[in-house]
Structure formats: structure tokens, C-alpha cells
Amino acid sequence: MPVDDSATTIRAAIAAEQAFLDAASARRDRLVAHLADELRVPAEDPTERARQRGLRAQHAELTRATGGLVFGRLDGVDGTVRHVGRIGIRDDDEAADPMVLDWRAPAARPFYTATAVDPQGQARRRHVRTDGPTVVGVDDEPLDGSAGGDLVGEGALLAALNERRTGRMSTAISTLQREQDDIIRAEATGPLIVQGGPGTGKTVVALHRVAYLLFTYRQMAERAVLVLGPSTRFLDYIAQVLPALGETAVVAATCDTLVPGVTVGRAESREPAEIKGRALWQGALERYVRSLLPRPRELKLRWDGEFYVIGAGTVGQLLASAVQGRPYHRARSVFAEQLHQVLAEAVAEQRATLLEEMDEGYEDILARFRVEPGHDGRSSSDVDGLMSEEEIEELRDRIAADATIARFVESVWPTRDPQATLRTLLGDATLLARYAPDLTAGEAALVAAEVTGGEAALAGAEVASGEAAVVGAGPAGWAPSDVPLLDAVADLLGDLDDAPPPGGSVADHARRQRGWVYGHVVIDEAQELSEMQWHMVLRRCPTRSITAVGDIDQAEAAHRHAGWSEAVRATLGDRWTAAELTICYRTPREVMDLTAPVLRAAGSRNTPPRAVRSSGITPWTVETGADRLPAAAAEAVAGLRGRWAGGTVGVVAPAGRIAVLTAALDGVPVLTATQAKGLEWDATLVVDPAGISAEPRGFNALYVALTRCTQELGRIVVA
Numbered sequence: 208m209p210v211d212d213s214a215t216t217i218r219a220a221i222a223a224e225q226a227f228l229d230a231a232s233a234r235r236d237r238l239v240a241h242l243a244d245e246l247r248v249p250a251e252d253p254t255e256r257a258r259q260r261g262l263r264a265q266h267a268e269l270t271r272a273t274g275g276l277v278f279g280r281l282d283g284v285d286g287t288v289r290h291v292g293r294i295g296i297r298d299d300d301e302a303a304d305p306m307v308l309d310w311r312a313p314a315a316r317p318f319y320t321a322t323a324v325d326p327q328g329q330a331r332r333r334h335v336r337t338d339g340p341t342v343v344g345v346d347d348e349p350l351d352g353s354a355g356g357d358l359v360g361e362g363a364l365l366a367a368l369n370e371r372r373t374g375r376m377s378t379a380i381s382t383l384q385r386e387q388d389d390i391i392r393a394e395a396t397g398p399l400i401v402q403g404g405p406g407t408g409k410t411v412v413a414l415h416r417v418a419y420l421l422f423t424y425r426q427m428a429e430r431a432v433l434v435l436g437p438s439t440r441f442l443d444y445i446a447q448v449l450p451a452l453g454e455t456a457v458v459a460a461t462c463d464t465l466v467p468g469v470t471v472g473r474a475e476s477r478e479p480a481e482i483k484g485r486a487l488w489q490g491a492l493e494r495y496v497r498s499l500l501p502r503p504r505e506l507k508l509r510w511d512g513e514f515y516v517i518g519a520g521t522v523g524q525l526l527a528s529a530v531q532g533r534p535y536h537r538a539r540s541v542f543a544e545q546l547h548q549v550l551a552e553a554v555a556e557q558r559a560t561l562l563e564e565m566d567e568g569y570e571d572i573l574a575r576f577r578v579e580p581g582h583d584g585r586s587s588s589d590v591d592g593l594m595s596e597e598e599i600e601e602l603r604d605r606i607a608a609d610a611t612i613a614r615f616v617e618s619v620w621p622t623r624d625p626q627a628t629l630r631t632l633l634g635d636a637t638l639l640a641r642y643a644p645d646l647t648a649g650e651a652a653l654v655a656a657e658v659t660g661g662e663a664a665l666a667g668a669e670v671a672s673g674e675a676a677v678v679g680a681g682p683a684g685w686a687p688s689d690v691p692l693l694d695a696v697a698d699l700l701g702d703l704d705d706a707p708p709p710g711g712s713v714a715d716h717a718r719r720q721r722g723w724v725y726g727h728v729v730i731d732e733a734q735e736l737s738e739m740q741w742h743m744v745l746r747r748c749p750t751r752s753i754t755a756v757g758d759i760d761q762a763e764a765a766h767r768h769a770g771w772s773e774a775v776r777a778t779l780g781d782r783w784t785a786a787e788l789t790i791c792y793r794t795p796r797e798v799m800d801l802t803a804p805v806l807r808a809a810g811s812r813n814t815p816p817r818a819v820r821s822s823g824i825t826p827w828t829v830e831t832g833a834d835r836l837p838a839a840a841a842e843a844v845a846g847l848r849g850r851w852a853g854g855t856v857g858v859v860a861p862a863g864r865i866a867v868l869t870a871a872l873d874g875v876p877v878l879t880a881t882q883a884k885g886l887e888w889d890a891t892l893v894v895d896p897a898g899i900s901a902e903p904r905g906f907n908a909l910y911v912a913l914t915r916c917t918q919e920l921g922r923i924v925v926a
């Protein structure tokens with residue numbers, strides 16, 4: 208199909224697409240009205256209620272889908288015309304093809320992947336640009352080999368990339384590129400790790416993958432998808448994308464906020480963070496929790512004024528059959544149930560023995576008077592008085608409900624609070640040497656000092672769960688690297704009360720339950736995860752249906768993993784699939800050209816990704832003395848804000864300069880590179896780049912700082 212750029216042809220194309228969009232909008236409105244009518248009828252029975260839940264979801268999806276109702280069109284070589292949009296819209300004739308294809312449907316795939324070399328039966332791809340209900344432009348791309356290039360819908364893509372940034376991530380469903388689409392639609396049967404440099408669309412891919420998976424595998428929505436991001440600021444940044452993609456069965460969290468009831472109360476230095484991130488803790492915690500199990504010993508219980516002794520051998524058997532790989536509290540419940548049973552049987556046996564003795568005494572008396580037993584109708588079988596099965600069961604229930612017996616079980620096998628349990632271990636260098644022997648004495652002492660320093664009163668105060676509130680809230684609080692350890696301990700101990708709290712959506716349930724198993728986990732900035740954080744993820748997704756995106760060159764965390772294999776060896780082994788994103792959509796060529804030496808200084812052998820566009824703005828540098836720094840930064844920011852009015856400006860600086868710069872610069876975010884991770888602005892001012900690179904992992908941090916802008920980069924160097 209020849210390309211005709213003449214204004215008349217374009218006007219005609221716009222008019223045609225406008226007519227189609229109007230028809231699709233009208234159809235959407237009719238569907239919404241029809242669904243609303245159906246939902247007005249009260250549901251009488253469970254089947255109807257289930258059907259209405261489905262209708263309500265459809266209604267919500269259709270109501271939300273205002274922007275991007277139609278954004279693309281595929282013209283097949285066979286003359287078929289199909290439109291692609293944010294959601295599928297059925298035709299009036301239900302048997303016909305859909306009026307608009309959902310972007311996630313298999314039939315929509317050529318929209319993202321067809322090229323001149325591999326046209327997939329398509330003659331032309333058209334991007335339809337809209338502003339609310341109005342079509343404002345079309346970009347046609349012939350797929351017959353008359354035009355080349357490795358970008359899909361280059362015009363629409365560049366237009367999207369050049370838009371001013373709002374501080375909220377928008378969706379890219381109309382301009383996803385082939386390498387991105389391949390990852391979005393990849394199978395979800397095992398861990399997929401995606402390496403991509405800055406601005407290659409890792410976050411875009413991660414979020415669109417969530418939408419794709421929930422659309423394609425409907426059962427995943429029943430277990431929800433977990434999206435793990437690096438910071439709450441980052442989660443705010445992406446917050447609007449998922450609902451816009453039509454997805455609500457999603458829980459967004461950071462590793463610090465993932466465990467219900469646990470809050471990070473303090474920052475930490477790199478060394479303890481690195482030590483506590485190591486995989487060795489998984490084994491150490493398992494050994495420690497195992498050591499808390501009761502040992503076999505004789506037990507003496509009192510019931511109804513009588514003492515009953517259960518021999519150490521029997522207790523040993525009960526313990527062994529209760530534990531069998533169960534978490535501590537689950538095993539405790541099994542043990543308690545068995546103990547109740549054994550006691551009930553012992554009581555029954557005692558009673559039988561007593562009766563037997565009474566019987567024998569009675570026979571003796573009869574013998575003395577030479578009366579044959581049974582003559583008066585009382586035989587031993589008639590008066591055996593043995594407890595029936597039901598009576599023993601009823602007795603067992605009474606024993607189980609008895610407070611004294613409960614206290615006895617607690618004294619033998621105490622319930623434990625995860626926070627108190629972890630605090631006891633971490634605060635005691637001797638325990639650490641025993642259960643975490645891979646730590647050096649110095650490392651164990653460092654970990655212990657963190658707990659005992661300022662919290663000496665609480666060290667060693669392991670208590671039953673009733674007192675947990677006191678112990679859990681130490682004056683200094685938990686550090687980020689403690690959270691995965693707490694999660695591991697909580698998992699090994701198991702929950703005391705596993706009844707799920709009622710009400711709410713799947714996402715609400717998932718958020719409230721530490722032991723929730725998700726259908727899929729998506730991790731952004733995955734290079735920052737420690738081995739123990741990976742363990743925390745795996746516990747939430749035993750099927751390992753995981754997509755992790757990240758850039759090993761942007762890693763700032765305390766661990767020292769040079770590559771993905773090393774980062775996940777202890778947790779995933781070699782059972783994961785690698786993928787790569789190679790094109791930078793955010794940062795202009797002029798800025799990316801500056802980053803190769805920074806990357807080398809960071810010790811990376813990778814090359815920065817290829818920038819897809821140029822801004823035409825040369826990055827600039829201002830030199831100033833330390834005393835003039837705030838004023839120079841204020842001047843520079845004023846200039847950038849003037850040039851990027853209606854857009855966004857951000858400042859990145861070394862941690863030690865944040866306070867003073869924040870005071871001097873009003874109305875712009877002033878962040879460390881760590882805080883700026885994953886964010887972007889039209890213009891970035893990097894203050895004191897040498898100061899950033901002098902921080903631990905500094906060149907990685909500088910690489911992050913330099914790659915945040917979509918248009919203009921300024922640097923202030925301190926002379």
C-alpha cells in the first residue's frame with residue numbers, strides 16, 4: 208500500500224478514524240448502560256451473584272476506558288481491517304469479530320511485532336493519536352518493505368517520548384516496541400529476569416506484563432499479582448498506570464512494607480545491611496527455630512485431681528509425628544491435639560483400671576459369702592464401666608478447652624512472637640556463632656551490637672506472644688535488612704491464627720495475610736534485592752512465576768553482585784530465563800554519550816543502551832565554590848523551570864547536600880540518586896557529581912543520576 212502524505216489523504220484518514228472512534232464510543236456507552244440495567248436487578252442466589260460480579264468487573268473496565276479507546280489499526284494483506292484499543296469492545300452482532308481488539312489479545316500482537324521483514328500478514332499499521340474524544344492525527348507505517356527501521360510506529364513513539372513529563376508514569380500501550388512486547392507476552396511458568404539499561408522501558412514492560420498476564424490467565428486474578436518496587440515514592444509514580452491498564456487485582460509494595468505488622472523504624476549502614484542480606488540466614492534461622500522445639504521428656508499432667516504421667520518415649524513419638532516439616536506453631540497445635548487425646552485415653556484407662564479393681568474387690572466379697580457372681584444380675588461385663596468412643600471424644604474436647612491444660616501446653620511448647628524470636632537471636636553473639644557459623648566473629652558482633660546498643664533491656668527477652676507488643680517495638684526499631692529475616696522467622700514459626708479476616712477484594716486479602724501465595728510477582732529494580740529479599744519473594748510465589756526487571760549497572764544496594772547469575776545463584780540457582788532490553792527511550796543521545804566512562808568507572812563491562820532520540824540540547828556544566836552552591840543551584844533550577852514550564856524538573860545530589868539544597872530550592876524534588884531511582888523529569892540538575900561518585904557504589908549512583916532526564920541535563924561542579 209503506497210504511502211500518501213498529502214494533506215487531503217491525511218484529513219480523510221483522520222475523518223475515517225474519527226467516525227470509527229465515535230461509533231466505538233457509542234457502542235461502549237450502550238454496553239455500559241446495558242450492564243448498569245442488568246446490575247440493578249438484585250441477585251437472588253449464589254450463581255446470580257457470581258454472574259453479577261463478572262458483570263460489575265466488565266462495567267468498571269468499560270467505564271474506566273475513556274482515553275485510548277482506539278489507538279491503532281491493522282490492515283491485513285487480505286483486506287481485513289482491525290482496530291486495537293485499551294479494552295476489547297464486542298460488536299452488536301455477538302458472533303462477529305470484536306469491534307475493537309483488546310491490545311492484550313493474541314490477534315492484536317502484530318500491532319506490536321509486525322515489521323517490513325516479518326509483516327505477519329499485515330499490509331499497514333496505523334497509530335491513531337487522540338486527545339480525549341477527538342482524533343488528532345494518524346501515523347501510517349507500510350509493512351510491505353517500502354519503509355525500513357527497527358522501531359515500531361516511529362512517529363507515534365517519538366511524539367510520545369517528546370511529551371512533557373507530568374511526574375506520573377503514563378501508559379505506552381499504543382507504542383510498545385517489539386523487544387518489549389516479546390517480554391510482556393513471554394510465558395509465565397518460571398522466573399524471567401530482564402536486564403535493561405536506564406530508560407529502556409523496564410518499568411513500562413513490567414506493568415504492561417501484569418496487565419497482559421491478568422488478561423490472559425484469568426485464574427491469576429484470583430491469587431492477585433504482587434508488584435514490588437524500590438520505594439513508596441516510586442509506587443506513587445506508577446500508581447496510576449495499573450488501573451489505567453484495567454488491572455485491580457494487584458498489590459504494590461516495597462520489600463520494606465511487604466510484611467503486615469512490621470514497619471521499618473530506622474536506617475542502617477551498609478555493612479550490617481550486606482551481612483543480613485546474605486542467603487546464609489535462611490539456614491541459620493531454620494536451625495535456630497528448630498532448636499526452640501521442645502525436647503522429649505516425661506510429662507506430668509493433672510486432670511480432675513489425678514496426676515497422669517506420659518513417659519518420655521511417648522512424648523518423643525508425639526513430638527516427632529507433630530513436627531514432620533510443619534511450621535513451629537502448626538506442629539504445636541498437632542502436638543497439643545495429640546496430648547489431649549493421650550490424656551483423655553489415660554483418664555479412660557485409669558477409670559477402667561479402677562473399675563476393674565472395684566470389680567475384683569466385689570468378687571472377693573461375693574466369694575467370702577459363697578455367692579456366685581451373676582446371681583444377682585451383676586456380671587463384670589455389665590458393670591465394666593468402660594468409656595465409649597463418644598465419651599472419650601467428649602472428654603478430649605473438655606480437656607482441649609481447659610485453661611489449665613492450655614497453660615501446661617504453653618509451658619511445654621511456648622507460642623512465640625517472630626519479632627521477639629529474631630531479636631533474641633540477633634542480639635546474642637553466642638547464639639549467632641552457633642546457628643550462623645558462616646559469619647565471622649566480627650560480623651556476628653556487628654549484628655549483635657545493632658540490637659543490644661540502646662536495647663540492652665530487651666535483649667534476650669524472648670517471650671510468649673501475649674507480650675509481643677512490648678518486645679516488637681524496640682526504641683530503635685527494625686532496619687530494612689531485618690524485614691526479610693522477620694519474614695523468614697514468621698514463616699518458620701507459622702501463623703497462630705490462620706483464619707483470613709473477612710471482606711474486601713482479593714488484593715485486600717493478599718495485603719493483610721503474610722502467608723498469601725500470589726499468582727505472579729513482578730519486581731522492578733530487582734538488582735537491589737538481597738538474597739534474603741529474594742527468599743521473601745519466593746515464599747510468596749512457590750510456583751516461581753516471577754518477572755524481575757532491573758539494571759545490574761544501577762545497583763546501589765550493599766551486596767556486591769557483579770551479574771544476575773551471581774545475584775540469584777543462592778535462591779534461583781540456574782533455573783531462570785534471561786531477556787534483554789537494548790534501546791533507551793527516555794534519555795536523549797546527548798546525555799547517553801556522557802555515560803560510557805561513568806559505567807566503566809563503576810566497573811561495568813556493559814555498554815549503555817542505544818538512545819532512540821536526540822533532544823538537540825547539549826548537557827551543560829556550571830562550576831562554583833562550595834559556599835555559593837545553594838545560590839548557584841537556585842539560579843540553575845530557575846532557568847530550567849522557565850525553560851520547562853508545564854513539565855518537570857528534578858535535582859539529584861549527594862546525601863550530605865540534600866538538606867541544604869532542599870532549603871534553598873523551593874518547589875522541586877531534591878533527591879539522592881537512590882531516591883531518584885526509576886523516576887524521570889524533563890530536566891535534571893545533578894549537583895556535585897564528584898560528591899555522588901565518592902559515595903559507596905558512587906559511580907553506579909552517578910549513572911542513575913545522569914540518566915533521569917528526558918530533555919536537558921545540567922551539572923553543577925564544586926570547585
Ligand SMILES: Nc1ncnc2c1ncn2[C@@H]1O[C@H](COP(=O)(O)OP(=O)(O)OP(=O)(O)O)[C@@H](O)[C@H]1O
Pocket residue numbers: 364367368377379382383384387403404405406407408409410411412758761792793884885886887914
Ligand atoms: N514503548 C514505549 N512507548 C512510549 N514510551 C516509552 C516506551 N518505552 C519506554 N517509554 C518511556 O520511556 C521512559 C523510560 O521508561 P521506564 O521508566 O520504563 O524505563 P526503565 O528502564 O525502567 O528506566 P530506569 O532503569 O532508568 O528506571 C518512560 O517515560 C516511558 O514512558
